[in-house]
Amino acid sequence: MDYAALTGIVLVAGVVLALVAQWRDWRPPLIVAILVGVAVRVLIMYTSAIDTWQPVDFVESFKPAGEAVLRGEDPVLASEGGWHFLPTIPYVYGILLWLGIPWEYAGRLVTVVADIVLIPLVAKLAGGPKASLRALQYALNPLAVLIASVHGQVEPVALVFGVAAFVVARGPGDPDRPGMVTDVVAKVRAGVAAYGVKRSVPRVIGRGGMLHRALLPGDDDRAQLRRGALAGVLMGLALCAKSWPIWLIPGMLLLLPSLRARVAALFTTGLLPIFFLVTLPVFAGTSLNQIPAVIDTIRDIRPIVGEWGWTPWFTGGSWDLRPELASFGTNLIYAAVVLVIVYWRRADPIDMTTAILLVFMVLTPRLGAQYLLWFMPFLVARPAKWAWAAILGSSIWAGYGYLVMTQFDTNGWWLQHTYWSRASIVLLPVLALAMPWGRRVATVPGLAASVGRSATTKISSPA
Numbered sequence: 001m002d003y004a005a006l007t008g009i010v011l012v013a014g015v016v017l018a019l020v021a022q023w024r025d026w027r028p029p030l031i032v033a034i035l036v037g038v039a040v041r042v043l044i045m046y047t048s049a050i051d052t053w054q055p056v057d058f059v060e061s062f063k064p065a066g067e068a069v070l071r072g073e074d075p076v077l078a079s080e081g082g083w084h085f086l087p088t089i090p091y092v093y094g095i096l097l098w099l100g101i102p103w104e105y106a107g108r109l110v111t112v113v114a115d116i117v118l119i120p121l122v123a124k125l126a127g128g129p130k131a132s133l134r135a136l137q138y139a140l141n142p143l144a145v146l147i148a149s150v151h152g153q154v155e156p157v158a159l160v161f162g163v164a165a166f167v168v169a170r171g172p173g174d175p176d177r178p179g180m181v182t183d184v185v186a187k188v189r190a191g192v193a194a195y196g197v198k199r200s201v202p203r204v205i206g207r208g209g210m211l212h213r214a215l216l217p218g219d220d221d222r223a224q225l226r227r228g229a230l231a232g233v234l235m236g237l238a239l240c241a242k243s244w245p246i247w248l249i250p251g252m253l254l255l256l257p258s259l260r261a262r263v264a265a266l267f268t269t270g271l272l273p274i275f276f277l278v279t280l281p282v283f284a285g286t287s288l289n290q291i292p293a294v295i296d297t298i299r300d301i302r303p304i305v306g307e308w309g310w311t312p313w314f315t316g317g318s319w320d321l322r323p324e325l326a327s328f329g330t331n332l333i334y335a336a337v338v339l340v341i342v343y344w345r346r347a348d349p350i351d352m353t354t355a356i357l358l359v360f361m362v363l364t365p366r367l368g369a370q371y372l373l374w375f376m377p378f379l380v381a382r383p384a385k386w387a388w389a390a391i392l393g394s395s396i397w398a399g400y401g402y403l404v405m406t407q408f409d410t411n412g413w414w415l416q417h418t419y420w421s422r423a424s425i426v427l428l429p430v431l432a433l434a435m436p437w438g439r440r441v442a443t444v445p446g447l448a449a450s451v452g453r454s455a456t457t458k459i460s461s462p463a
Contacts, residue, residue, distance in 0.1 A: 001406035003047040007150065008403050014040060014140035015392065021136055022388075030123055030132050037119045037139030041112045044149035049104035053406050058152045063103050066093025074286040076294045084298055086276045087284050088240035089154050108152040115148035115156040118377055121163045125350065126381035138380045142395040143373055146402050153370035154241050161238035162245045163377050166350065169231040169255035169265070221260065228261030229268045236272025243298075244374065247360065250341060251353035303327070308367035308424045317418030322365075329365025336363055344440055351436040354378040358390070358435045362428050369398040379434065390434035393427045 068078035280286035303326030306315035
């Protein structure tokens with residue numbers, strides 16, 4: 001990599017500025033955070049585009065997928081299995097190539113634009129008085145810059161739709177509360193005012209009682225359905241970019257205010273991937289009898305381990321096809337995610353999602369550096385105690401791979417890889433500590449006080 005020193009200086013300067021902003025509690029206007037993010041990403045995109053070194057998959061997988069679309073061919077099958085996802089992003093690649101934009105820029109433009117849009121979305125996700133600070137910190141996040149501007153990996157595209165789905169699902173109101181809890185609390189308060197807390201138990205939890213009325217759809221049910229449908233469309237687009245945003249769905253659903261809204265969200269979430277699959281014959285020239293092969297290719301994930309965490313210690317730090325390790329690790333993830341959902345079931349859904357993504361990183365048998373971006377918007381928006389240790393540790397590990405290891409020839413790179421991959425095990429306890437352990441229960445400010453005041457006031461029930 002020719003511009004490793006310049007890239008490293010920019011990233012380190014950004015980290016220092018982000019930490020100073022945290023220390024001094026800077027809250028710049030949102031537009032400042034966005035402009036800073038644009039400047040950093042465009043500069044690194046330019047130096048990466050003119051570099052003699054280009055990421056292997058960026059050239060040998062992403063580019064052929066875009067060129068296949070230009071030829072009217074299926075990008076999954078034409079790129080010989082190099083593209084394992086729905087063809088949504090290759091369609092964009094194809095348009096940019098058709099416009100005559102050189103691939104070194106076109107391939108990164110998609111991810112850089114998505115990562116810039118993530119900056120204000122992180123502010124919306126954070127909410128409250130420190131929203132613009134969180135936006136600035138994401139704008140300067142070194143891992144985000146490396147993934148979007150250097151590697152051109154499509155994680156920012158999946159994240160921009162996934163985070164937008166969270167923002168829509170939560171809806172307007174106090175951003176520190178889950179949407180579901182907020183709406184139910186409002187109805188409970190109305191019930192308290194109407195009945196009083198000293199009424200009989202049947203009037204509270206029986207049919208037609210306070211709790212029953214709180215959980216029933218209200219007059220704004222149609223608006224809630226639209227909100228759920230839109231959140232589902234955005235999450236469906238995230239799944240069209242990559243398959244991993246499936247881990248974001250539980251949090252999105254919990255943010256929605258009613259069962260009907262969640263059903264609408266699930267329906268539209270599944271609708272978008274199906275749409276892009278069944279329209280392959282129209283947009284990608286795929287024959288109907290090739291669609292099963294496309295599905296098989298998308299589902300086929302080779303059990304290559306040895307890049308991260310605990311598996312490099314079984315492979316000597318090299319890549320290896322180890323189905324038994326991949327299978328064990330995958331089952332371990334499924335079990336851990338269930339435990340996380342149970343443990344954080346009463347937490348803010350954003351915190352629960354952060355915990356799900358972090359436990360995935362701790363237990364996964366296989367990982368690319370771009371995976372570490374999954375939790376960044378959520379952890380930056382709502383940082384836990386060890387958040388910055390996780391952010392800096394992940395960025396240093398990934399930065400070494402991008403900036404230092406690329407200075408070696410092939411043999412030197414593989415030698416460095418044996419040490420680098422095994423060193424990642426040090427980050428596992430850091431990521432575990434960064435989970436929001438102290439936020440297992442979502443707090444709803446003012447509820448207890450409101451109920452307490454109502455309890456001391458005798459209110460006659462309506463006629």
